[in-house]
Amino acid sequence: MSAHANLERRRQAIYGWLLLSPAAVLLTLFAFYPSVATLWSSVFSRGTRRKPTEFVGTENYADLFADPTFWIVVKNNILYAGVTIPVSIFIALSMALWANGKIRARGFVRTAYFTPTVLPMIAAANLWLFFYTPGLGVLDQIGSLFGLPSVNWLGQPETALWAIIIVTIWKEAGFFMIFYLAALQTIPEDLKEAADIEGTSRWTYTRRIVLPLLMPTTLFIAVNAMINSVKLIDHLFILTKGGPSDASKLILYYIWEMAFAFFDAPSAAAMTIMVIAVLGIVATIQFFYLDKRTHYQ
Amino acid sequence: MKSLTKFMDSFGAILLAIIWIAPLLFAFWAATHSTSDAVNLNLFSPWTFENFRVAWAGAPWLKYFMNTFMLVTVILIGQFVLTTLAGFAFAQLQFPGKDYVFILVLMQLFILPEVLIVENYAMISRLGLFDTILGVGMPYMASAFGIFLMRQSFKGVPVELHEAARIEGCGLLGILWRVYVPLAKPTYLAYALVSVSTHWNNFLWPLIVTNSPATRPLTVGLSIFGAPENGVDISIISAATLMSVAPLLIAFLIFQRQFVQAFLRAGIK
Numbered sequence: 001m002s003a004h005a006n007l008e009r010r011r012q013a014i015y016g017w018l019l020l021s022p023a024a025v026l027l028t029l030f031a032f033y034p035s036v037a038t039l040w041s042s043v044f045s046r047g048t049r050r051k052p053t054e055f056v057g058t059e060n061y062a063d064l065f066a067d068p069t070f071w072i073v074v075k076n077n078i079l080y081a082g083v084t085i086p087v088s089i090f091i092a093l094s095m096a097l098w099a100n101g102k103i104r105a106r107g108f109v110r111t112a113y114f115t116p117t118v119l120p121m122i123a124a125a126n127l128w129l130f131f132y133t134p135g136l137g138v139l140d141q142i143g144s145l146f147g148l149p150s151v152n153w154l155g156q157p158e159t160a161l162w163a164i165i166i167v168t169i170w171k172e173a174g175f176f177m178i179f180y181l182a183a184l185q186t187i188p189e190d191l192k193e194a195a196d197i198e199g200t201s202r203w204t205y206t207r208r209i210v211l212p213l214l215m216p217t218t219l220f221i222a223v224n225a226m227i228n229s230v231k232l233i234d235h236l237f238i239l240t241k242g243g244p245s246d247a248s249k250l251i252l253y254y255i256w257e258m259a260f261a262f263f264d265a266p267s268a269a270a271m272t273i274m275v276i277a278v279l280g281i282v283a284t285i286q287f288f289y290l291d292k293r294t295h296y297q
Numbered sequence: 298m299k300s301l302t303k304f305m306d307s308f309g310a311i312l313l314a315i316i317w318i319a320p321l322l323f324a325f326w327a328a329t330h331s332t333s334d335a336v337n338l339n340l341f342s343p344w345t346f347e348n349f350r351v352a353w354a355g356a357p358w359l360k361y362f363m364n365t366f367m368l369v370t371v372i373l374i375g376q377f378v379l380t381t382l383a384g385f386a387f388a389q390l391q392f393p394g395k396d397y398v399f400i401l402v403l404m405q406l407f408i409l410p411e412v413l414i415v416e417n418y419a420m421i422s423r424l425g426l427f428d429t430i431l432g433v434g435m436p437y438m439a440s441a442f443g444i445f446l447m448r449q450s451f452k453g454v455p456v457e458l459h460e461a462a463r464i465e466g467c468g469l470l471g472i473l474w475r476v477y478v479p480l481a482k483p484t485y486l487a488y489a490l491v492s493v494s495t496h497w498n499n500f501l502w503p504l505i506v507t508n509s510p511a512t513r514p515l516t517v518g519l520s521i522f523g524a525p526e527n528g529v530d531i532s533i534i535s536a537a538t539l540m541s542v543a544p545l546l547i548a549f550l551i552f553q554r555q556f557v558q559a560f561l562r563a564g565i566k
Binding site: 012255269275 | 302303306307309310311313314315317318320321323324327378379380382383385386387390391392393395398401402404405406407408409410411412413414415416417418419420424435436438439441444469494497498499500501504505515516519520523531534535537538541542545546549550553556557560561
C-alpha cells in the first residue's frame with residue numbers, strides 16, 4: 001500500500017513538472033531572465049567600439065539622478081498618476097451609480113461609457129487629435145464661439161501633459177466602472193429600503209453605506225490604475241512624443257527613447273529597475289492589504 | 298422633488314455619455330465629410346466616402362488586418378495550451394516546490410512585459426524571431442494572469458468528477474481534456490475576449506519588434522499612417538482610425554453583455 005502511495009506521489013511530481021515546463025520555459029525567457037539581465041546591465045557601462053563595457057556599480061544610477069530630464073519625467077509621471085488615479089476612480093464610481101440606477105436610456109449610457117475601453121490607445125489618440133489641433137480642432141472651434149483665442153493644447157508645456165491625462169481618464173474610467181457595477185449589484189436591496197424607512201437622505205445612504213461596501217473594489221481599481229499610470233503611454237507617440245521640451249514625457253516612454261532612440265541601454269536598464277522596484281512595492285501592498293479583503297475561492 | 302432628482306440623474310448620466318462618445322462621433326463626422334467641411338463643422342455639407350477610399354489606398358491595410366488577426370490567434374492558442382497545462386498542475390497536482398513556483402509566477406503579474414522591453418527585445422533577436430509574428434506574440438503566451446485564472450477555475454471542479462473519470466480508466470491528461478476543460482468553458486470564453494481585445498490594441502511591443510509591412514499589426518500601421526511627416530489630413534486619419542477599430546467595435550456592440558461579463562470574470566478572479 002505504501003509502495004503504491006509512493007508511486008502515486010512520484011507520478012504526480014513528474015506530471016506536475018512536465019505540465020509546468022512549457023510555461024516555465026517561456027516565463028524564464030521573457031520575465032525572469034530579462035529581469036536579472038536588466039539588473040546586470042544596469043551596473044555596467046555602455047560599451048563602445050573602443051571601450052568595452054566594464055563594471056561601474058551604481059554609476060548609471062548616479063548619472064540618472066544627475067540628469068535633469070529624468071527628474072522632469074519622474075515629476076510628470078507622479079502628476080500623471082496623482083491626477084488620473086483619483087479622477088478616473090471618481091468618474092467610474094459616478095458612472096456606475098448612474099448606470100445602476102433607474103435612469104432613462106440606460107443601455108445607451110452603459111455602452112457609451114464602456115466603448116473607449118475596446119479602442120486601441122493609438123486610435124483614441126487619433127480621435128483626440130481632432131479635438132486638440134490648434135485652429136482646426138473641436139476645442140478651438142467651441143472656444144472661438146465664445147471669442148476665446150486659439151490654444152495649442154499639445155504644443156505648449158503648460159497644457160500638453162493635461163491633454164494626455166484627459167485622454168487616459170477617458171480611456172480607463174469606463175473599464176473601472178464595470179467593477180463598481182458588479183459590486184453595486186451585490187449590495188442587498190433591503191439596505192436601501194431600511195435607509196428609506198429611516199428617512200435617510202440619498203447622500204447619507206451613499207456615503208455611509210454604499211461607499212464603505214465598495215471599499216475592496218476601490219482598492220482593486222486603485223492598484224490597476226496605478227499599474228496603468230506606468231503602462232498607458234501609447235498616446236504619447238501620436239499626440240506629443242513627450243514634448244514640448246519634455247513637458248509630457250512619462251517614464252516608460254523615456255525608457256523606450258533611451259533604449260531605442262539614444263541606444264543608451266544601461267540608463268534604460270537602471271530606470272527599468274527603479275520602475276520594477278516601485279511596482280514591487282505596489283504588489284506587496286496589494287498582497288498584504290488587499291488579499292485580506294477580496295475574497296478568493 | 299423626487300422626480301426632479303430623477304430627471305437630474307438621467308440628465309447628468311446622458312450628458313456624460315454624450316461627452317464620452319463625442320470623440321468617436323466627431324471622428325465619424327470628419328471621416329464622412331471633406332476636410333474643410335469637417336473642420337468648419339458645416340452641418341449641411343454633403344456626405345462622402347472619399348476619405349475611406351483615400352485612406353484604404355494609402356497603406357496595406359488588408360495585410361495589417363491579417364497580421365493583427367494572426368497575432369491575436371497565435372497568442373490565444375499559445376495562452377490556452379500553456380495556461381491550461383500550468384493551471385491544472387497548480388490546481389490539482391501535489392509536487393515538491395509547487396508553492397515556490399506559484400509565487401514566482403505571481404511575481405510576473407507585476408513585472409509587466411511592457412517594462413522589460415529592452416531585454417525582451419534582445420531575447421527575441423537572439424532567438425532569431427525579430428520581425429516575426431511569433432516574436433511579437435511569444436512574451437505574452439505564458440501569461441501569469443491566465444495561469445492564475447485557470448487555476449482558480451480548475452479548483453472549482455468537484456473532486457467526484459475527477460475520481461469518477463479515473464475509475465473509468467482515464468489517464469491524467471484524459472481527465473484534464475474530458476473533465477476540466479469542458480467545465481471551464483466560460484472561463485476560456487472570458488479569457489479569450491480579454492486576450493483578443495488586449496492584443497488587438499497593443500502597440501509599444503509590436504512597434505519595437507516589427508520592422509516591415511509583412512508583420513506590422515494594425516496599431517503600428519495606423520501610427521505610421523497618421524505620422525505628421527506623411528502629411529495626411531484629419532479627415533483621412535479619422536477614416537483610417539474608424540476602419541481599424543471597426544471590427545472590434547462592431548463585435549463589442551453585438552456581444553456587449555459577454556464582453557462586460559468577460560472583463561468582470563477576468564478582473565475579479
